[in-house]
Amino acid sequence: xxxxxxxxxxxxxxxxxxxxxxxxxxxxxxxxxxxxxxxxxxxxxxxxxxxxxxxxxxxxxxxxxxxxxxxxxxxxxxxxxxxxxxxxxxxxxxxxxxxxxxxxxxxxxxxx
Ligand code: SF4
Numbered sequence: 740x741x742x743x744x745x746x747x748x749x750x751x752x753x754x755x756x757x758x759x760x761x762x763x764x765x766x767x768x769x770x771x772x773x774x775x776x777x778x779x780x781x782x783x784x785x786x787x788x789x790x791x792x793x794x795x796x797x798x799x800x801x802x803x804x805x806x807x808x809x810x811x812x813x814x815x816x817x818x819x820x821x822x823x824x825x826x827x828x829x830x831x832x833x834x835x836x837x838x839x840x841x842x843x844x845x846x847x848x849x850x851x
Pocket of ligand 1: 828829
């Protein structure tokens with residue numbers, strides 16, 4: 740687990756990703772073990788890999804997949820006691836003419 744964390748931190752630290760053949764050297768880890776860890780991280784959706792040529796050799800550029808923050812504070816979706824109307828809505832959607840959405844937006848504008 741310690742190796743996996745180190746590898747993930749290395750990948751995350753590179754804005755433009757890191758080549759797989761640099762990764763195992765920088766992590767000071769066996770190439771095959773590094774490859775297994777990278778496979779696992781890719782399956783878990785933590786990283787993606789794109790094939791790339793480096794000095795005539797085929798390797799992969801590995802990048803961390805940024806996760807969008809989920810809304811943790813549901814109060815942000817509330818206006819008075821009205822939850823954001825689009826959440827879970829299955830009505831025929833015409834936002835410009837939607838009464839629930841209009842009421843929610845007016846409530847939002849009237850909040851202090
Ligand atoms: S705009 Fe209105 S109809 Fe469209 S998803 Fe939101 S609440 Fe539903």
